[in-house]
Amino acid sequence: MKKRGRLGYIKLLFKFIVTAAYDMTAAVQLDIGDLMGKQEMYDKLRDAIVNQDINGTGPLVQEALDAGLTPFEIINDGLSVGMKIIGDKFEAAEVYLPQIMMSAKAMKAAMEILDPLLAEDETSESVGTCIKFVQEGDIHDIGHRLVGTMLGANGFTVVDMGVDVPNDKVIEEVAAHKGEKLLLSGSALMTTSMLGQKDVMRLLEEEGLRDSVKVMFGGAPVTDSWIKEIGADATAENAAEAANVALDLMKK
Numbered sequence: 001m002k003k004r005g006r007l008g009y010i011k012l013l014f015k016f017i018v019t020a021a022y023d024m025t026a027a028v029q030l031d032i033g034d035l036m037g038k039q040e041m042y043d044k045l046r047d048a049i050v051n052q053d054i055n056g057t058g059p060l061v062q063e064a065l066d067a068g069l070t071p072f073e074i075i076n077d078g079l080s081v082g083m084k085i086i087g088d089k090f091e092a093a094e095v096y097l098p099q100i101m102m103s104a105k106a107m108k109a110a111m112e113i114l115d116p117l118l119a120e121d122e123t124s125e126s127v128g129t130c131i132k133f134v135q136e137g138d139i140h141d142i143g144h145r146l147v148g149t150m151l152g153a154n155g156f157t158v159v160d161m162g163v164d165v166p167n168d169k170v171i172e173e174v175a176a177h178k179g180e181k182l183l184l185s186g187s188a189l190m191t192t193s194m195l196g197q198k199d200v201m202r203l204l205e206e207e208g209l210r211d212s213v214k215v216m217f218g219g220a221p222v223t224d225s226w227i228k229e230i231g232a233d234a235t236a237e238n239a240a241e242a243a244n245v246a247l248d249l250m251k252k
Contacts, residue, residue: 041067042078045110049082050089052102058109071114075146076240079110083142084238087189087220090140100189104142111149118153126157128181128250131173133161135186135219138193143218143239147185150243156183167196171203178212183246188219197222198230205231214249218242 041064048057064074086103089095130151134144141163152158161173174184188194197217204210216234217227227235233249236242 037067038069038073038077041069042073042081045074045078046082046085048110049079049103049106050085052099052106054102054105054109057106058113061110061113065113065117071117072240074110074114075150076238079107080143080146080238080240083107083146084220087143090189091191091220100140100142104140107142107146111145115149118149127155127247128157128183129159129177130156130183130185130246131159131161131170131177132185132187133165133170134163135188135193135196136164136166137196138188138190139163140189141187143189144187146239147187147218147242150239151185151246154243154247156246167199167203170200171207171209174204174209174213175207178209181250182213183249184213184215185242185246186215186217188217188221191221194219194221194226197226197232201230201232214246214252216242216245216249 044060048060090100132148134141148158148160186197215232217232218235222235234245236245
């Protein structure tokens with residue numbers, strides 16, 4: 001009786017282990033399937049921007065939302081990846097201004113859907129004021145607008161100066177907000193316009209404003225070594241990272 005009882009217990013234990021292992025395998029397979037499904041959607045969003053699919057981007061964003069992706073996932077893992085690719089292609093002279101403008105229109109179609117959703121998540125208390133601008137000589141505002149949206153969604157009061165902004169106007173705006181918890185965010189898609197960021201830093205020093213503002217620059221040609229060279233505070237690879245970097249800067 002004892003042997004049969006012990007044997008029955010072993011059989012029951014073995015059955016439990018097998019069942020648990022099967023359940024765990026099924027769960028892992030389900031997770032992998034979910035990840036593959038997400039990645040497929042991210043790739044479609046990325047390609048919509050790269051291929052300048054103005055008419056298809058909006059419906060694709062809605063499809064992604066209906067599938068359970070968050071606005072932040074759609075932007076960070078899909079749309080912004082496409083923006084970086086098109087920016088790199090422009091820098092390498094593989095695409096030209098007409099293609100850039102078409103990608104911008106595709107991004108605009110996406111953000112018309114996502115902006116209201118991001119606004120719903122904005123915090124009520126401002127973490128600081130962000131003055132954002134596109135460098136003088138540059139009119140490419142895809143990343144510029146997206147960074148502004150992400151900063152607003154993360155609690156910043158955003159002052160948008162637009163594109164092709166002269167450096168002296170940037171300095172005037174910083175001076176007007178002196179005393180506030182302040183971030184200056186500039187972007188440039190072209191190497192030629194990026195060089196103006198060095199002048200912005202020089203003017204901030206000359207006007208005695210450097211210590212009153214944190215400065216971050218972005219854009220396809222901007223690197224960590226460039227940021228270090230000109231004495232700025234930070235850069236970021238994409239809009240979501242820019243928001244996180246900006247929040248960290250406000251804590252310093």
